[in-house]
Amino acid sequence: MVSAKLRAAGLNDEKLSTGVSILEERSFDWGTDPEQGTVPDVVVWPESTADVVTIMETASEHGIPVTPYAAGTSLEGNPVPAEGGICLDVSRMDSIVDVRPDDFQIDVQPGVFGSAVDEAVNDHGLFFPPLPSSGKISTIGGMVANDASGMQTVKYGEIHDWVLRIKAVLADGTVVETGSRAAKTSSGYNLMDLLVGSEGTLGVMTEITLELAGIPKQIHGGRVIFQDRTAASAAVSDVIQSGVDVAKIELIDALSAEITNAYLDADFPDAPMMFVEFHAEHNIESEIEFFRSIVSEHGAVEIEISESEEGMAELWEIREEMAEALEPYDPDLTPLTPGDVTVPMSQFADLMAHIGTLEDEHDLLIPCFGHAGDGNIHYTVMVDSDDPEAYERGKAVYNEIVRYAIEQGGTATGEHGIGVGKRELLSEEHTEGTVDLMQRVKHAFDPDDILNPGKMFPEES
């Protein structure tokens, strides 16, 4: 029994559970079909790096799979065991270890919620810029493991741009420290950025140093309404290509607006919208004026931008809840896991047009919203719940959009990662030699393949 081996290694009952409901809770995440995951044999809650070392040494000795798990808000089955074994739940490692406001730095354990970082540093006039929309319910460990990003990535960059140092435990229990508290380093291989986005397949992070930014003096935001999706998409490209300094620029298509209205009892017009925010130290008006002139050229029907904190808070809360609005929209329709393609900005309007063509051709609803300023869109193919073949047909359309994005120089995933859901797409994006090299790197970190096995790589590879 796996739990007996962990107990024998010194982990007491308070750190372990084999309760059925607890095990089952960790056999799926927010995105994947429950059938795609397996139920772990045991859930273990380490409370320190030493505990993680004990777990990994035990797992390594007995060849037991270990899947790191945090809040389970991922969409591709990233933290769901594919082969049973140990679910290593980091939720008790939720301490803020150290705040160094003079260095714009914070050290946290992986189970800290994203919004807790902001709460810990806001009083110092600092914030953590790349926080995903899910920041209130997702953890730093999960964000780093997926190299997530958020609405402010368009201005501030992704998670990996704000990670300075990672302490991690390898498959065999070795503790490594990568990166540096210095602002920059060229000392040896950059193993840190390899751990970022490795989805728990290379090591278990136990402490992470994040960089912070000063809260801007001026924050204005609001929404713009367009006549159609083509105009809205072209406007996003034009704003970015003109170098407007936007802090957030989200595209919400008409169908997503309608779905949101139904879910939240909101009253958005059934038209494509752009939600925007601007951050500046001074003269924010001149940047907004520049922005207004560009969106007006694209036929913006209504532009509402203000410094109202309540107005912005309401808008961003609505935006955060959009993903949840899809499921209850129509009981006859089942939303597939949302896509996450990202293309160079010059290709963004064409991508949106291509999605529109596929919608018409296949007579499907595909609501789209997302971080358009990064060229990143989340599209959800809605399939007929009663038609057993609809899933496969919908998935084919989903994949066709990914292939189109890759052909345009883009990527299958901008921020959600590969997990189990996009394993086959990895080989479509990367050459055989590149995927093979990734596997050799995996082997260098984890020769017995015990860390989150059955993820990242295509099944036949």
Added chain:
Amino acid sequence: MVSAKLRAAGLNDEKLSTGVSILEERSFDWGTDPEQGTVPDVVVWPESTADVVTIMETASEHGIPVTPYAAGTSLEGNPVPAEGGICLDVSRMDSIVDVRPDDFQIDVQPGVFGSAVDEAVNDHGLFFPPLPSSGKISTIGGMVANDASGMQTVKYGEIHDWVLRIKAVLADGTVVETGSRAAKTSSGYNLMDLLVGSEGTLGVMTEITLELAGIPKQIHGGRVIFQDRTAASAAVSDVIQSGVDVAKIELIDALSAEITNAYLDADFPDAPMMFVEFHAEHNIESEIEFFRSIVSEHGAVEIEISESEEGMAELWEIREEMAEALEPYDPDLTPLTPGDVTVPMSQFADLMAHIGTLEDEHDLLIPCFGHAGDGNIHYTVMVDSDDPEAYERGKAVYNEIVRYAIEQGGTATGEHGIGVGKRELLSEEHTEGTVDLMQRVKHAFDPDDILNPGKMFPEES
């Protein structure tokens, strides 16, 4: 004979040389002692990815070491063969492959000089922000291989922050493509940032996609003079910690000012100086006013900041030549290879004070200048040319400064890399387990250790 094997593989005489002076030219760089490098058996100038594949396949088949070489402006022997073999000189791979101004992107071959990137994109209103001071004489390939940085890193980040995609040839001749032309990706392992800074030990880069930024509308710059180094160092920390938006902030100590005066016939006061530059879209004056108030609190003796392009150009040219001024300063003194330590900003003033203490204790001249805003300083221990034991004593002081920086949470190298010069220091900065993991990664890329062998790792490891 190595050259015969390359000829047999189809590389013609125009792409090869075994001329003694050509071989010897590639047996040292700007920093290392000539005795530390070896003379290659052959220099080969590939003109395409296909040529690089041929070279690597041949080298791999016969177990011949291959050391990638670009402009040779490195300081730690990074591109100097440690074990003879093939010097793979990328200088003929100097094409700008594609400029995509709408996407703020450029694709270049590794032999392109840094300043050539700016020249290719300036007309589009764009520039390449992390260019090192040596940008006119160093190549993109070299910069990426060392994860270099520059004076503008304080505002814009390092080289790796501006690399989107790398095509590289592995030791066995396999071509891999890493990264994406999309603004962000979470698709598989981040092998790209592993190639960045790997100093030619993991692969030979043949094409690199760089990100660009819009040229700021307002650029002002100038210099500030301080009473002593303590005040100047504290002022740098305070400026950064206060969140002043500086684009460059260089510290030049009194001795470096004196050395520069002697070399360039300049007339700087023999006092510590700060060279600064500000970039803004508007209201640059308010940021400069903020800056003035801070440096004034630290007793700035003279503050000269203007929008004069000539004034700034002169200042930055002088700054770029400072490294060259050290050698001819005093025929009785030999400058050691400059140090490159970087510490968290809160430790910067203490680091400078510690260097001062060592200067006094050991009665040595240690001129210091560098990218103080990153916590990065280049210190040069000057040793008595006639005393055969002075080198070892000077080197001990050099190493003591590195150890101090590491103890303060810093790094042995902010931008110059490990090469051969800092091999032993790698183990002082990183734990045994971490260095061991780096070596396993090296083995995954290059199992026969033919790519730039004898670098990066301590000799005994």
